[in-house]
Amino acid sequence: MKEFALIAELTRSLPKNDTVVVGSGDDCAVLDLGLPDQFVLFKTDAVVEGMHFLTECEPEKIGRKALARCLSDIAAMGGAASSALVTIALPKKFDVEFVKRIYTGLNEIAAAHGLAIVGGETTTNPERVLISISLLGLVDKKKCILRSGAKVNDAIFVSGELGGSLAGRHLEFEPRLAEARWLAQNFQIHSMIDLSDGLASDLRHILHASKVGADILASAIPISRAAKLQARAESSSKPPLLSALTDGEDFELLFTVNTKDAVPLLDGWKKEFPKTKLSCIGKIIAGHSLKLHDKGGVRELSAKGYEHFA
Ligand SMILES: [Mg+2]
Known part of the structure; x- marks a missing residue:
C-alpha cells in the first residue's frame, strides 16, 4: 500500500490545463485535444528485469509484455491504441541479439492491434534492463469508460x-x-x-x-x-x-x-x-x-x- 500512498501524495498538486478531462487516477489519462468526437488516451508504463520478467525469459515475450500491459489499460477505457514510443535502458554490456528479439515481440503485438511505434530512446542502466512505453489511444467521447x-x-x-x-x-x-x-x-x-x-x-x-x-x-x-x-x-x-x-x-x-x-x-x-x-x-x-x-x-x-x- 506504500506505493498507493506515495502516488496519492505526488498527484495531489500536479499542474493541469484545460485539455485534461481525467488526469492521474484512472487506467489512462483522458485528454481533449480538439478532435470533434474523440478523446485522446495517454498512458505510460515500465517493466523492469527481476520485477516483471527474468532475463531467462524469451526476449520476444519480454517486449510483448511491456506493450501488452499498456494496451490492457487502453482497453480498460474502451479505447483503441494509436501509437507508442519505446524507451529501453540496458546494462553497458548488452547482447544485440537480445535487444533485437525484444523489439520483435514488441513489433508483433503492435502490428496485431494496428499500433504504430513511432520512436523512442535507448539509454544505459548499470544493472537491469528496463523497458518503458508511452502510448496514445483514441476513444469516442460518449464511450469512454472510467x-x-x-x-x-x-x-x-x-x-x-x-x-x-x-x-x-x-x-x-x-x-x-x-x-x-x-x-x-x-x-x-x-x-x-x-x-x-x-x-x-x-x-x-x-x-x-x-x-x-x-x-x-x-x-x-x-x-x-x-x-x-x-x-x-x-x-x-x-x-x-x-x-x-x-x-x-x-x-x-x-x-x-x-x-x-x-x-x-x-x-x-x-x-x-x-x-x-x-x-x-x-x-x-x-x-x-x-x-x-x-x-x-x-x-x-x-x-x-x-x-x-x-
Ligand atoms: Mg490498469
Whole structure:
C-alpha cells in the first residue's frame, strides 16, 4: 500500500490545463485535444528485469509484455491504441541479439492491434534492463469508460479466469481490446478497470473512485487452472481462491453495469467471445465496504485477500 500512498501524495498538486478531462487516477489519462468526437488516451508504463520478467525469459515475450500491459489499460477505457514510443535502458554490456528479439515481440503485438511505434530512446542502466512505453489511444467521447461510474445495484463482471499468472500467462496474455470495445459499443458500461494488481486490490480502485461498496460471492470467482495447480504443487497451501483474488497480472477486464443489462450482456458475450469466460461475481452496494461471501460466512476483503480462510 506504500506505493498507493506515495502516488496519492505526488498527484495531489500536479499542474493541469484545460485539455485534461481525467488526469492521474484512472487506467489512462483522458485528454481533449480538439478532435470533434474523440478523446485522446495517454498512458505510460515500465517493466523492469527481476520485477516483471527474468532475463531467462524469451526476449520476444519480454517486449510483448511491456506493450501488452499498456494496451490492457487502453482497453480498460474502451479505447483503441494509436501509437507508442519505446524507451529501453540496458546494462553497458548488452547482447544485440537480445535487444533485437525484444523489439520483435514488441513489433508483433503492435502490428496485431494496428499500433504504430513511432520512436523512442535507448539509454544505459548499470544493472537491469528496463523497458518503458508511452502510448496514445483514441476513444469516442460518449464511450469512454472510467473507474468512477459504478452505481449502487450494478452487477460486477470479470472476464477470463484469475490467479496463477506467474506460471506463464503474465508473459502471454491477450489484452482485452476487442472485448472492451464490444462492451463499450453495445452496452452502457458504468465503470471498468483492467486487473493488474489482483481482483481484491483493483476492485477497490473502482469502489474508491465511485464512492461505493461491493458484495462479492466467493463461489462465483473464476479461478484459473494455473492457480489450482499452484495450490496443489506448493504444499505451503495458498488456497486457489486467494490466488485468484491477489496474485495480480491477470490483465482481465473488471466492470460494472446496470443489473437490467446483465443477462443480455452475458448472452451477447457468449456469442461474440465463446472461448472467453465472463462471470458475474457480485454487486455494487452503498457504503464503502468490500465483502466476500462464502460458506464460512462474510469477510471484509483487503488488498491482501481476507483475514482467515475457513
Ligand atoms: Mg490498469
